[in-house]
Amino acid sequence: TEACLSAIDAAGALNAFVHHTPDMARDMAQAADARIKAGNAAALTGIPLGIKDVFCVKGVPSQAASRILEGFRPEYESTVTQNLWNAGAVMLGKLNQDEFAMGSANESSCYGPAVNPWKVDDRQLTPGGSSGGSAAAVAADLCLAATGTDTGGSIRQPAAFTGIVGLKPTYGRVSRWGVIAYASSLDQAGPMTKTVRDAAIMLGAMASVDPQDSTSADHPVPDYESLLTGDIRGKRIGIPREYRLDGMPAEIDALWHKGAEMLRDAGAEIVDISLPHTKYALPAYYVIAPAEASSNLARYDGVRYGHRAKLGQGDGITEMYEKTRAEGFGPEVQRRVMIGTYVLSAGFYDAYYNRARKVRALIKRDFDNVFAEGIDAILAPTTPTAAFGIGAMDSSDPVQMYLNDVFTVTLNLVGLPGIAVPVGLDKKGLPLGLQMFGKPFQEDELLNHALVLE
Ligand code: GLN
Numbered sequence: 001t002e003a004c005l006s007a008i009d010a011a012g013a014l015n016a017f018v019h020h021t022p023d024m025a026r027d028m029a030q031a032a033d034a035r036i037k038a039g040n041a042a043a044l045t046g047i048p049l050g051i052k053d054v055f056c057v058k059g060v061p062s063q064a065a066s067r068i069l070e071g072f073r074p075e076y077e078s079t080v081t082q083n084l085w086n087a088g089a090v091m092l093g094k095l096n097q098d099e100f101a102m103g104s105a106n107e108s109s110c111y112g113p114a115v116n117p118w119k120v121d122d123r124q125l126t127p128g129g130s131s132g133g134s135a136a137a138v139a140a141d142l143c144l145a146a147t148g149t150d151t152g153g154s155i156r157q158p159a160a161f162t163g164i165v166g167l168k169p170t171y172g173r174v175s176r177w178g179v180i181a182y183a184s185s186l187d188q189a190g191p192m193t194k195t196v197r198d199a200a201i202m203l204g205a206m207a208s209v210d211p212q213d214s215t216s217a218d219h220p221v222p223d224y225e226s227l228l229t230g231d232i233r234g235k236r237i238g239i240p241r242e243y244r245l246d247g248m249p250a251e252i253d254a255l256w257h258k259g260a261e262m263l264r265d266a267g268a269e270i271v272d273i274s275l276p277h278t279k280y281a282l283p284a285y286y287v288i289a290p291a292e293a294s295s296n297l298a299r300y301d302g303v304r305y306g307h308r309a310k311l312g313q314g315d316g317i318t319e320m321y322e323k324t325r326a327e328g329f330g331p332e333v334q335r336r337v338m339i340g341t342y343v344l345s346a347g348f349y350d351a352y353y354n355r356a357r358k359v360r361a362l363i364k365r366d367f368d369n370v371f372a373e374g375i376d377a378i379l380a381p382t383t384p385t386a387a388f389g390i391g392a393m394d395s396s397d398p399v400q401m402y403l404n405d406v407f408t409v410t411l412n413l414v415g416l417p418g419i420a421v422p423v424g425l426d427k428k429g430l431p432l433g434l435q436m437f438g439k440p441f442q443e444d445e446l447l448n449h450a451l452v453l454e
Contacts, residue, residue, distance in 0.1 A: 001029040001090050004048045007142045008092065011117075016127075016137040018053060018111045019061050019094040028090040035088060043205050043225075045088030050143040052134050053094045054101055055081050055189070056178040060091075064180040065109035066099045068328025069306040078178025079210045080147060080189050087205040092143050096133025099330050100297065101154055101182045104404045105393060106132025108332040113390050116162055120428045125387040128158030134192045135162040145193040145202050149179060151186045152285050153382075153408025156420035156435055159192055160382035163422040163431030165450070166192045167199045170440045171415035172217030174203075175210035183292035184215075186285075186412040196421065196450045200224035203443060219441050227444040230451040233267030237436075237449070238375040242278035243407060245384065252381050252432065255424050259379055259434040259453055262423075266452040273375060275366040278410060280359045285409035286402055287343050287356035293333075294340025300328060335398065364414045371439055377449050378437040381407055382420045386430040407435070417443050421453045 005022050025048065032046035051057060054064045056074035063069035077085075085091070096114040098106055106114040106129040114132040116125040117140040127136040131148035135158035138146050148155040150168035159166025167190045174189045181187060191202030204224045210216040239260060244253070260270045302308035302324030309323035329337065343352035370378070384406060393401045411418045420435045434453060438446035 001025050001046070001048045001092070004092055004143055007140070011140055011142055014115045014117060014136050014140055015112055016096055016114050016133040016140065016142060017050065017093045018065065018096045018133065021060055021091055021093045024060070025090050025092050028085070032088050032090060042086070042088045043201055044084060046090060047088070047144050048090040048092050049084060050092050050095045050134060050137045050146040051081060052131055052147050052149060053097050054149055054180045055147060056180065057081050057091065057094070060094065062094065062180070063110070063306070064100045065097045065111055066328065066333065067110045067307055067330070068300045068324070072306040074178070076178060079175035079208060079212060080179065080206050083208050084205055089205070095137055095146055098130035098132070099333050100180065100293070101130040101149055101151055102293070102332050102336055103129040104153070104157055104401050105129045105388075105390070107390070108330050110330065115390065116387050118162065118387060118430055120430060124390045125430070126161065126390050128161035128387065130154040131158045131192060135159055135164060135166070138162070138164045138192050138194060145191060145198055147189060147206070148192045149187055149189045150412065151182050152289060152412050153405045155190050155192060156382050156408050156418060157404065159420040160422070160431065160433035161387035164192060164194055165196055165199045165422070165454075166190065166420045167203060167443070168411060168418045169203060169207065169443055170217070170417045172215050173219070173417070173441065173443065174207050175213040175216050177210055177212040181296040183289040184296060185292060186289060188412070196447055196454050197225065197228060199419065199450070200228050200447050217441065222444055224444055224447060228447055228451060230266070230448055232263065232449055232452055235268045235376040235449070236374055237263050237268050237270050238273035238370055238378045239270060240273050240275045240278065240378055240380060242275050243380045245406070248384055251426050252384065255432050255434060256379070256381055259423055262453055263379065263449065271375060273370050273378070275370065277359065277363045277366050281363055281410040281413055282402065282406055284356040284359040284363070285405070285413060287352050288360065288413070290336040290340035291344050291353050292340070294337045294344065297329070297333070297337055300325065332398070360413045363410060367414050367416060376439070377446065380435055380437070382433040382435040383407060386426045386428070386432055411437055416440060417446050419446050419450045421450045423453055
């Protein structure tokens with residue numbers, strides 16, 4: 001814990017931690033010591049963790065990197081963080097992210113961008129987003145592991161950009177209670193770690209059946225670490241042809257081949273598969289996610305939480321709402337609230353939201369079909385490129401940024417588990433990763449495949 005606290009102090013330039021809790025960390029580390037001495041250590045006793053700002057931690061600022069939640073200190077603890085503390089983990093502080101987890105470069109944060117510890121010629125790179133602070137902190141050894149959330153890739157894409165492991169569990173595996181909501185049918189919390197084994201241990205501690213989350217799945221949580229054998233003999237791995245995009249860099253394609261070879265060498269069978277509706281995933285996601293976000297973010301009205309605008313003479317409640325939301329939400333969040341409100345409006349609901357829901361069902365059927373044909377897991381690239389420069393995306397063209405999510409959003413639409421693993425470096429020396437998708441609630445199997453790629 002002390003080593004991490006010093007490392008955090010020395011690495012301020014990464015802007016990974018946005019709120020430090022050293023007193024809490026030392027108290028928790030002491031309690032962990034006592035627990036070890038008493039001989040009742042649990043899975044994470046004494047392990048110092050960073051927590052993404054989107055998780056409510058009792059008494060600690062929890063703003064989802066938004067100005068609108070300025071001054072908000074939750075009265076309650078998210079189920080995930082409570083589970084981690086119960087397992088003995090130590091809280092180092094809150095980690096940077098995109099505002100309300102909307103973004104792929106950690107640039108929409110009210111705290112400014114987090115910085116990738118990997119560099120090329122002194123050029124500052126993004127650690128990805130939205131869990132950019134988590135990725136940067138784990139990659140720079142500021143904590144032993146971190147929590148992330150993944151609505152459309154926010155665990156896996158930053159993991160790929162920083163050379164770490166990121167796991168998005170099956171929807172419902174990890175409780176969403178106390179996690180500030182972005183898009184409720186897509187959001188899922190998961191671990192961001194240095195190794196696959198760490199991901200197994202962290203997932204076991206984070207996951208639980210939670211009556212406080214109506215979408216929490218009633219499946220017992222296995223001991224993922226003890227199930228980790230790396231034995232994938234006889235497994236059938238699908239290579240989805242629709243993920244081979246025109247103009248994809250040759251090195252991403254080469255990495256994908258290398259990953260398939262590693263799995264084959266471990267005794268798996270590699271099979272070409274088709275997921276024919278893949279190309280509709282990104283547009284469907286960018287209808288559904290903003291729709292749910294516009295509904296979830298309606299609660300930030302200047303009355304119940306955080307920031308409230310200063311009012312002028314004669315301003316009534318409508319002006320209070322308008323001014324508060326105009327000041328409190330950044331431009332990307334405002335854009336999504338507007339898109340979401342539009343696609344849910346009476347005149348356009350069928351044309352956009354309902355159609356996107358139907359497309360989502362078709363995408364789900366693609367996966368059901370390949371699993372019914374005996375495929376056990378699917379291998380694909382995590383991102384179409386390695387980490388890009390901070391500010392490299394043109395903010396007047398948000399679609400450019402959305403395209404970065406082309407390989408990740410599908411998984412959230414279908415609720416399946418996925419894991420991103422670092423597999424190689426590009427010619428500039430930056431990390432590149434592959435991801436694997438698995439069957440519902442078979443994270444244990446997925447971790448075994450990932451172990452082979454590590
Ligand atoms: N980049 C995607 C978005 O902006 C995904 C973000 C996430 O997974 N939270 O919506």
